[in-house]
Amino acid sequence: MYRVTAFARLITCCCVLSLATVAQGQTSLTVRPIQNLSFGFLLPGVPSSVDAATVTRSGQIQVEAPLGTNFQVRYTLPTVMNGPGTTMPLTFGTTDGGAAPTANPASMQRFNPATATRWQLVTTTRATFFLGGRAAPRVGQPVGGYTAPIIVTITNLGV
Template sequence: MRARANALRGAGLLLALVAGAGGGQAHAQAPASALEAVPLQGLSFGELIPGVPETVRVSDAARRAEILLAGQGSWDVLMVLPDALTSAAGARIPLRFSGRDGAVMPSPSAPLLPFDPLSMGRVRISGGPSPARLLLGGTALPAGDQAAGSYTATVVVIINNPGT
């Protein structure tokens, strides 16, 4: 069992950003009315054991997905979540997300604010000295006879200025 668990290392989600009309820009200087969104880290389930679900909570700073949000104003955010991690050989590990798997951290010292990653939500950014962060957790559900290998998936995050 240990050898197979080691072979499932590296299972995780990558982040991709899509800016809506007049919306944010990834890795770019943004005008005063825009939002700069920068993926900091993907969701990492780490080493998985076949048949044992693995949950990453939004409070787990080492494994949760994080997107830095710099700017100010209100922004509509939609996450397009995958239903499975996939290996290069086509093997799949199902994923499960709930309405409690997302959060916004307005600043490093502020408490986490719930954000439902299953539906579009509005995020308010104050434009303070520290950028806000959008966070995502989730659960991987490997089968008991899960094929060994590296598994990945992509989360698409769509950010739009509701005033455009």
């Protein structure tokens, strides 16, 4: 009975050690919304694109975590913006996502925001994610403000 108990305790200790290791790898991670994806003024029937590298208009979030942290980025992308009693189509291209170690998109690496992407903080403890897109107001699109939520989910994969 003692031996069984001791074995069980040993397993418990191993598992707790394992937990400790994983917990150490699961570093803290902070996600901050920085800026909306802003198309500005649009005319009915005239599509408009915002490039991810357009600092003043692209959607931006910032992720902060210790060096070496791996994480997964997943966007929940809307297909329309909601406006005054109607919607306006919204699309995203395969290079509309971008990630850079600073808030400057000049060095960003592009990716497809429609698919989950894995990143690692290699040179800095922060990364900025940029998002572009394309809005296509119809001919006769009612005037007014349109908006849609873009949800960015970051999953911490540890160091």
